[in-house]
Amino acid sequence: MAYSDKVIDHYNNPRNVGALPKEDPNVGTGLVGAPECGDVMKLQIKVNDSGVIEDAKFKTFGCGSAIASSSLATEWVKGKTLTEALAIKNTDIVKELSLPPVKIHCSVLAEDAIKAAITDWKKKHGPKD
C-alpha cells in the first residue's frame, strides 16, 4: 500500500512535534490509543484568554498515517476556537490525506485526541454555562 504525498510530507516533516507543560492551566492534553495496532497519540492545545487555540503540539507512536493525521490535526486546530476545533471530523482528515480505508482508524484517533484535549482543558476550567 502506498502512502499519499501528503502523508509522506507530514511524516517526513511533522508539524508541531513536542510537548506543552501538562500542568499549565491553559493547556489541555489528550492521550488516546488504538489497541489493534498499539498506536498511542498525545495531542496538546494551549488556549488563550479569548478561547482561541494559539498553540498545539503532538507526539505519536504509530504508523505514518497516524503521525500524519495528528500532525495535520495540530495544524488545523491552531487559530481556531474550541467550538470550531470540535467541528473537525475524521472524514475531513481522511479527505485531506487521501487515507485508504484500512487507515481510517488513524484519523478517528486524531479526532478523538482533539476532543480529549479540549475535554481536559474544560475540566481545568470548570463547568461553563
Added chain:
Amino acid sequence: MDYFEVFGLPRILGIDLAVLEKTFHELSRKYHPDYFSTAPPAEKTQAVRMTALLNDAYRTLRHPVRRVEYLLTLYGFKADGSKVPQALLTEVFEINEQLEEVKAGRASVEEIDSLRAQIKEKRERFDAELQEASLRWDELVKSGASEPARKEHLARLAEILSESSYIRNLERDLDKS
C-alpha cells in the same frame, strides 16, 4: 462451521493442547486431499475446504490469546480502545518514549534490560489475568449462566485483550530493535 465445531468442542477456553493436537492430526488425515484423488469433484473440493478450515481452526485455538479473540468475534465483540484506562495509556506512552531511545541507540544495555523486564512483568500479569478470566468463562458456560452474565463477562475479556495488546505490541517492538 465455527472453529470449535471443527474440533467437536463446546465454546470453552480451557482446551487441552495435547488432545487438540491429536484431533488435529486425525482430522488432517481424514480430509487429506491425497485420499480424495479419485473422488468426485464436489467431494474433492469439500476435502480441500475442510483442510483449509482445519488449519485455520488449529492455528487459532491452540493460541491462548487468539482463542479468546476468536471467541469474542463469534459473539460480535471487538477490542475497544476507548475503554483503556488513562493510567495504562500514560504508561504505554512513557515506555514508547524509552523505546525510542533504544531505537536511536541512546540507551545503555542496563536500560534496555530494565525496560525489557518492565514490559515482560506487565505482560505476564495480563497473561495471568486473561487465564483467570478464561477459566471463569468456562465456569459460566458449564453452569449454564444467563445470557446477560455471559455478555458481561465477554465484555470483560475484550477489555483485558485491549489492554494487553498494547503491551504485546511493545514487547514485539522491543524484540525487533
